[in-house]
Amino acid sequence: MRDKIPTPNAERRYECFECGTVVVSAESPGSCPECGGDLRNRGTPME
Numbered sequence: 001m002r003d004k005i006p007t008p009n010a011e012r013r014y015e016c017f018e019c020g021t022v023v024v025s026a027e028s029p030g031s032c033p034e035c036g037g038d039l040r041n042r043g044t045p046m047e
């Protein structure tokens with residue numbers, strides 16, 4: 001029985017405090033790729 005496919009990439013959305021860049025990553029990106037600022041976890045994306 002395989003009626004449910006687990007999500008391999010549990011992506012989360014992070015938003016940069018400094019420039020507002022949104023990074024979607026399964027892992028914590030750590031810092032903004034654009035400016036190196038702190039990223040805030042916005043939780044699971046609503047799609």
Ligand SMILES: [Zn+2]
Binds near residue numbers: 017018020033
């Ligand atoms: Zn940034």
